[in-house]
Amino acid sequence: MSGVNMRNPERRIENNPFDVDAWNLLLREHQSRPIDQEREFYESLVNQFPNSGRYWRAYIEHELRSKNFENAEALFTRCLVNVLNIDLWKCYIIYVSETKGQLEQYRETMAKTFDFALEKIGMDVQAHSIYTDYIAFLKKVPAIGQYAENQRITAVRRIYQKALATPMHNLDSIWADYCAYEKNINMTLAEKLIAERGKDYQNARRVEKELQQVTRGLKRATVSVPPKGTASETKQVELWKKLIAWEKTNPLQTEEYGQHARRVVYTYEQSLLSLGYYPDIWYEAAMFLQEASQTLDEKGDVKLAQALKQETCNLYERAITGLMKESKLIYFAYADFQEEQKKFEAVKDIYNRLLAIEHINPTLTYVQLMRFIRRTEGPNNARLVFKRAREDKRTGYQVFVASALMEYNCMKDKEVAIKVFKLGLKKYENEPGFGLAYADFLSNLNEDNNTRVVFERILTSSKLPSDKSIRIWDRFLDFESCVGDLASILKVEKRRKTAYEDAQKDLGMNHSMLVIDRYKFMDLMPCSGEQLKLIGYNALKGTESTATQGSSNSGPKPLPTRGPQAASAIMGGAGGHAEMARYGFPRPDITQMIPFKPRVNCNASFHPVPGGVYPPPPAAAHLLSLLPPPTCFIGPFVNVEALCNLLSQVQLPNMSYSKSEDNMIGPMMEQDVKKDLYQLLATTSDPSAVVRSSALADLKRKRGDSDDEEDYTHIGATIGSLGTRDAYKRRMNKKNE
Numbered sequence: 001m002s003g004v005n006m007r008n009p010e011r012r013i014e015n016n017p018f019d020v021d022a023w024n025l026l027l028r029e030h031q032s033r034p035i036d037q038e039r040e041f042y043e044s045l046v047n048q049f050p051n052s053g054r055y056w057r058a059y060i061e062h063e064l065r066s067k068n069f070e071n072a073e074a075l076f077t078r079c080l081v082n083v084l085n086i087d088l089w090k091c092y093i094i095y096v097s098e099t100k101g102q103l104e105q106y107r108e109t110m111a112k113t114f115d116f117a118l119e120k121i122g123m124d125v126q127a128h129s130i131y132t133d134y135i136a137f138l139k140k141v142p143a144i145g146q147y148a149e150n151q152r153i154t155a156v157r158r159i160y161q162k163a164l165a166t167p168m169h170n171l172d173s174i175w176a177d178y179c180a181y182e183k184n185i186n187m188t189l190a191e192k193l194i195a196e197r198g199k200d201y202q203n204a205r206r207v208e209k210e211l212q213q214v215t216r217g218l219k220r221a222t223v224s225v226p227p228k229g230t231a232s233e234t235k236q237v238e239l240w241k242k243l244i245a246w247e248k249t250n251p252l253q254t255e256e257y258g259q260h261a262r263r264v265v266y267t268y269e270q271s272l273l274s275l276g277y278y279p280d281i282w283y284e285a286a287m288f289l290q291e292a293s294q295t296l297d298e299k300g301d302v303k304l305a306q307a308l309k310q311e312t313c314n315l316y317e318r319a320i321t322g323l324m325k326e327s328k329l330i331y332f333a334y335a336d337f338q339e340e341q342k343k344f345e346a347v348k349d350i351y352n353r354l355l356a357i358e359h360i361n362p363t364l365t366y367v368q369l370m371r372f373i374r375r376t377e378g379p380n381n382a383r384l385v386f387k388r389a390r391e392d393k394r395t396g397y398q399v400f401v402a403s404a405l406m407e408y409n410c411m412k413d414k415e416v417a418i419k420v421f422k423l424g425l426k427k428y429e430n431e432p433g434f435g436l437a438y439a440d441f442l443s444n445l446n447e448d449n450n451t452r453v454v455f456e457r458i459l460t461s462s463k464l465p466s467d468k469s470i471r472i473w474d475r476f477l478d479f480e481s482c483v484g485d486l487a488s489i490l491k492v493e494k495r496r497k498t499a500y501e502d503a504q505k506d507l508g509m510n511h512s513m514l515v516i517d518r519y520k521f522m523d524l525m526p527c528s529g530e531q532l533k534l535i536g537y538n539a540l541k542g543t544e545s546t547a548t549q550g551s552s553n554s555g556p557k558p559l560p561t562r563g564p565q566a567a568s569a570i571m572g573g574a575g576g577h578a579e580m581a582r583y584g585f586p587r588p589d590i591t592q593m594i595p596f597k598p599r600v601n602c603n604a605s606f607h608p609v610p611g612g613v614y615p616p617p618p619a620a621a622h623l624l625s626l627l628p629p630p631t632c633f634i635g636p637f638v639n640v641e642a643l644c645n646l647l648s649q650v651q652l653p654n655m656s657y658s659k660s661e662d663n664m665i666g667p668m669m670e671q672d673v674k675k676d677l678y679q680l681l682a683t684t685s686d687p688s689a690v691v692r693s694s695a696l697a698d699l700k701r702k703r704g705d706s707d708d709e710e711d712y713t714h715i716g717a718t719i720g721s722l723g724t725r726d727a728y729k730r731r732m733n734k735k736n737e
Helices: 009-015 020-030 035-048 053-065 069-079 086-099 106-121 128-140 146-164 171-185 187-214 231-248 257-274 279-299 302-321 328-340 344-355 363-377 379-391 398-409 414-427 432-444 448-459 470-483 486-503 511-519 529-535 537-541 563-573 578-583 618-626 640-648 670-682 687-692 694-703 709-723 727-736
Strands: 607-609 612-614
Touching: 009 020, 020 035, 020 053, 035 053, 053 069, 053 086, 069 086, 086 106, 086 128, 106 128, 128 146, 128 171, 146 171, 146 187, 171 187, 187 231, 231 257, 231 279, 257 279, 257 302, 279 302, 279 328, 302 328, 328 344, 328 363, 344 363, 363 379, 363 398, 379 398, 398 414, 398 432, 414 432, 414 448, 432 448, 432 470, 448 470, 470 486, 470 511, 486 511, 529 537
Parallel strands: none
Antiparallel strands: none
């Protein structure tokens, strides 16, 4: 058992708040204690996993066991609508049926509860029990008079028809019950109704079988935790996206778009219960709701379109108040959605809520807010946002660049833009990104002299480290190559070489490695790709150059995310390494490699040692196969090495007995010793082994016998005659005696 598993759950949760196994161990312990002492634990549990229906259900059931119905209802209010977990909703239905039985309006309350549940989770593949419970409840409702009886039949028939059109488990049993129910009411009418509903049943049954194939391997009960990038997590994400894509194809072939959209939205909701920390799933769900709302609005279903718009807003709110409370992507998408609805004050509130989070860099938020204000309120108010951003100490240099470009591109004011750049240069002289942006801006204005002044000011600044100046030197050389003469180019190139030597002392430098930048243009190189590798240019730049002479590809090649190249990148052979540039192929990191040790087949477990995994010895393997599995032993744990050391240091007493005059050997009589010896020989499969053993010699010494050979021969013959299993040998031994 590893050291991590041996620690208590509290320590594991301190190190990793998303350790689900540790939380489960604590949950088992706290479920047996009074609820008054455990509410703090349950609150921390549901706050850590707010979309886990299992933990909400455990919290509620603990309250119900203590008859705290008001607290249980408050918990249902907090989680029921947002956590569409089938087991949680079943718990809610059971709670209503058991606690509201004394009300006068009990039947109406239960009917509303079932209808509410079917509206929210009636499309779940495991919702068959809710349908059957609802039908059983309606059948038990007393009906006085023909009108009431017809109303009950209509209600039961409506639930049956809704269930038969829904792909879910145990659909065959519901179909059989429906056929029997219709036949008991009216045999003549039953044939017509069964034939009509048979099409829906067959369609739903077909889709349910396809659904089983699509969801094979899908783990619906997984708790949402931040992704670690493991293979199992990637597989689950692929399965969920596959299921969503399958639902979007409208497998039920329904003509009503609203019903199709509901099924897709419900699938997104189910995926978010397990993938709550994936912002792309939240964004795609919101985008689908918006598209479905627009489609329904075009089709004339204004009411449902408005409902889906409200659901979109609720989805964004759930995201930024829950698991995605620090995701800028969701905040920005939510702001754009509200801007489309012309709710500008709501947009400001969204940006302000994001800016209020102290540990998040607000630079990008200020840039997006400044653009929004310019679009809706004009440039003057956008400048106020820029002023607010300058006063925020967390803001980066990018906000100055965004403001200057906005002044130049939107307000067509070059002078104000230059003033903004100069203001930023006073604060961010040590940032090469700001210097490059300022130089590019002046270069585009054909301000050659001012551009050189900016380059010189940044490169001669004591605040800029030499390792950060490489990019600016490259840009300076490119600028001089475009607008300068040869003397200025050579001068900059010489100074640039000195900067490279100071920044990359571990890399051998030569003039050929640096002169390539003087002659290159975009993706056109003065040397072939193989020559660049031989020169070491790729290693100098720290990126793999895929551009060859006359190549049409521009820009660096992106790092692969799948396939063998991705594996090579993970193992240390990424394209940005010097080995890749030097050798032309990825080289894995073998510093942690251990020798390959194949395992032979054996019945016991293996034990890892430095260098591989080896099987235990055959004797130990046989013993391990007879012992119970390790999971059966829960302690106490013994330090085997200390025990073996203690046993090896034990000194056993050396006791010897001599034969007394009354035929006693120690505390035993001589006849008893002989009797025990003969019995031992009679029950031993190989008596000769006893003769050869040191125990027999000790017995002789205890009896005080002489060391005469005749005595040894006599004893051996006697033992042989008694212990041998060969009749011929026994007769021969008797003759010799």
